[in-house]
Amino acid sequence: LIDMEYWLACNEERAAQTRFGAVMCCCGPCAMYRRSALLLLLEQYETQFFRGKPSDFGEDRHLTILMLKAGFRTEYVPDAIAATVVPDTLLPYLRQQLRWARSTYRDTLLGLHLLPGLDRYLTLDVVGQNLGPLLLAVSSIAALAQLALTGTVPWWTGLTIIAMTMIRCSVAAVRARELRFLGFSLHTPINIFLLLPMKGYALCTLSNSDWLSRKIANSPDVDESKGSTEDATTGPSLNPGSAMPGAIRRAGLSRAPSQLIAPDGIAAETE
Template sequence: AIRSSSGDLVLNVDSDTILAADVVTKLVLKMHDPEIGAAMGQLIASNRDQTWLTRLIDMEYWLACNEERAAQARFGAVMCCCGPCAMYRRSALTLLLDQYEAQFFRGKPSDFGEDRHLTILMLKAGFRTEYVPDAIAATVVPHSLGPYLRQQLRWARSTFRDTFLALRLLPELDGYLTLDVIGQNLGPFLLAVSTLAALAQLVIGGSIPWWTGLTIAAMTMVRCSVAAIRARDLRFIGFSLHT
């Protein structure tokens, strides 16, 4: 479909995504800069009020879009233009299409995490990737724990797979983005090591690892407090317990 299209821009939307009336206009305005290869809108949960889990996911989306993606966009390098609402420059897509279609993971064709993979390819090719916070797109999120965990596993696999592509970008990235990429990949490992060390201290030494717990809690509270102030939503304070 992309190869046979004739427009300058291509809009990717999931089947369960509902776009605000002005989303296309706002994304097109951002894409006026020819150096931009892709731009994404802000995602919210259309079924936010369905269960406690959908409320938490909606807050996760806010943090991912308005803290992580917004910070990356200041340097023109959003690391994943999310599939539910992303606009691409057709000329850039055409250039990268062969690489995009030849995704393999552990020797097998890969059909997960294609949005992250395509974004990394855009950055490798020298295009900027951007975030448009006022282009709102509502998408359906998992309302029960089983589907949510399976979704997170798919996303974790794609992040792991594309880590190697992202690491090759480090020499070309701004200092902040370099730390961001390293932190995203080392963060889960360091958290696991800290947790195991704390458990070992508790079992072997018989002492409670207060400093480890307090440090993790303080970092979480700072992040969620900033979100609560910016979003003017005190729910983010409670969200720190989930995080």
Template sequence: MHDPQIGAAMGQLIASNRSQTWLTRLIDMEYWLACNEERAAQARFGAVMCCCGPCAMYRRSALTLLLDQYEAQFFRGKPSDFGEDRHLTILMLKAGFRTEYVSDAIAATVVPDRLGPYLRQQLRWARSTFRDTFLALRLLPELDGYLTLDVIGQNLGPLLLALSSLAALAQLLIVGSVPWWTGLTIAAMTMVRCSVAALRARDLRFLGFSLHTPINIFLLLPL
């Protein structure tokens, strides 16, 4: 944090209870991907869009400057008390500070070991992402074009997956034919992503992250 232009930095987040259940192993891989792919890519352009709470550091002078805005979070006229880490990160960027990712700084956190708490957590985070996208819209033209594409992808990706799933379900129910192409396309994209992660991390367990796709389709998207 020697650079005065850096307002916040985050490290790599891991699950301290990774070996507890199949779900905690899956979440640990999800954190690795979020940190070492998404955040690492954003950091190359000086703007990590969310410095995760368990492993974030903020410049005190910058935090003091933004404290009043941070404490008065409203969305559509109502107080909002979720996604405070993403909200504070966006405020830092709007104030002209850079946000960085430091892969050598590692923090461990306890993650949900059952589907119910995990799904509720993911729902809160999804709401935070969509809410703060509106806050970041006026900021994006000042940042690199890649970050605009990244934000668009984060918001449109789940929507496109939902539409594809609904179209496949409609084809199955109305036409009576199995939507092979939709299923194969989703499966292929999933395996490509997991294979790249396994190659980059040099860890074959990331092939098992493919299980996250059916959780997304059948459990998260309906929420």
């Protein structure tokens, strides 16, 4: 499921964002920046704090916000290909999602003042990413309460969630031209029963900057593939000795980095 999750994040979420002028998070291992732009913001980037405490995860989203604040434009490149290390068991996956949730909440607060200057769709996207899980959680809790207190099955709630899930998976299957994306519907119960409680916990522990997996990490298991693919990391927190256990997953799909374009309109070169 994780390769389909990444495909959707890149080829739907970020592809839609770039049509409206800005990618809100350039994924760390899949991003390319102008060196001059990075040097301009390097001091701010290396001294990331939240509530007075050093914060060294979610640096890709943080760097994207800094770039947008500085007046640069971020874009998604659909024909670029990149590889990254991903969790291959449930516990590391949940730790990753916890870090990402905290990063999303933190940098959403940091980037709120940018939204009036961006397209209205991006405001809707940010609101949806943050309030969508809350609404789904409220609906799920209400459905479980109805079942427990009245003994009646919340058909409308269940059918609505199922219908929305199948529509999304069907659209992805058509766009990717792979029927296996219909199986991504299995991610919905994972989202409801595991990720939503974890996101609630993340919201209540925003000041916690623990990486969670670094203390137990040794070195990732990497599957060699044809050609030489470098894991282009950004930021001081991503070093070879602190990588999260996992393996490079090859989905056979385009995993595109985001591209930074300076105000003069000259794009960074990609091979």
